[in-house]
Amino acid sequence: MTGAGMITIVDIALLTMLCFTAIAIMVLRHLFAVAALTGAFSLLSAGLLVALDAVDVAFTEAAVGAGISTVLMLGTLALTQRREHRPPRFSLTALLVVIATGGALIYATSDMPAYGDPNAPALKHVVPFYIEGSQNDIGVPNIVTSILASYRGYDTLGEVAVIFTAGIGVMFLLGLRREDEDDEGATRRGPGRPPDAPKPGGTKS
Amino acid sequence: MNHHLVLRVVSKLLIPFILLFALYVQFHGDYGPGGGFQAGVLFASAFILYALIYGVDNAREVLPPKALRFLVPVGLIIYALTGFASIVMGGNYLDYDVLAHDPQHGQHLGILVIEFGVGTTVAAVMVTIFYAYAGRTRDVDDEDW
């Protein structure tokens, strides 16, 4: 069996497992199981990304998806609830929307270049320039790093600014200090919001 | 988690290696897979592991939230200032060619510095987010899970 054929089999197997994991996430009501499966989903997609030659992306996905976001989700569950209260109901509107969108997308794939096509238009534009420049102008062996940091430095600056902003947003929403939590009742109020209630989550220092 | 002896010992063994690996990923990103984003997340995950096993209060002493509030913007500022430095040296914004005598060395230097900025911000934001959640959680008994 050729190398490419082998990769295709690995690829299809991983994608099929991803689909089953996603279906399980949809069906399950116990949110802890959902959190564990989300971690598994990320790990599987990291494996798939390695098969698709995107080692840097796989690295990030494994660290972020299987690590940090699972921890964040468990933290959220500890602060909220562990089970979905409503039984999953079948929603015809949602199904119709999904079928229409999915149908349109699958119809669109008929115009897309075949999987792994070396003559795909996306490969012919700036990419040869980046690959050559990475060797001659920048001298950094990892092409992804040279595009990320040098050719597309503006993009990356923007992305870091987005991460910064999201961090500030979480700080404002949840606060950094524990003292707010200590006056019980301020946080677990139950239904209804008295307008003069103290606002938890200030970032006073 | 006082009684989880295995977790405590194993995590104590693992944390230095996680930090070392994060540093390797940070500064070896030009040659192999890796870079500031991955290194930042790995660095943060070492502190999150520490906080999960030894308690958030201990983690706050190791890495105080005040330091984090300082580090979150600093990474972004390092990145942005590198761009201004290249303007001052006579190039365009974020054009690292002019940062050293040889354009290739300039590129190496520029990439190293901005990756450091990225790593700082990402690590600080991730730990900050974790602290924000953990700071609101009342202690959860093992039976509750």
Place this chain on the structure above:
Amino acid sequence: MLDAIIAHYNYWLVIFLMMIGLYIVISRGNLVKKIVGLNIFQTSVFLLYITLGKVNGGTAPILTDKPETFSNPLPHVLILTAIVVGVATTALGFALVVRIRESYGSIEEDDILATERAEDEIAVNEALS
């Protein structure tokens, strides 16, 4: 025929994943579940991008001494940053869920809407009396 299927099988499965994510977002009332659905959608968009960049016989885009063909590195760059931005925004979403739970006492959409409606009724009654 088989070639045509293999040529597009990846895209179809990725689109199927995407649609599972979309269905979860629309049909589930639990806010945590909604964010998980959004995450599945997000990850499958990442996979679609990376699939587009794959080249048969290519390797990971890291230069070595011998000449090789590389997979398209440009989508890798875009998606790498998108993953980290994605987790930061997911954290923001979860933070909003936690605050909603603190204000309304529930993270089920129905309960929240019921609370809102009850509050509106009280406000209307007060205005009328």
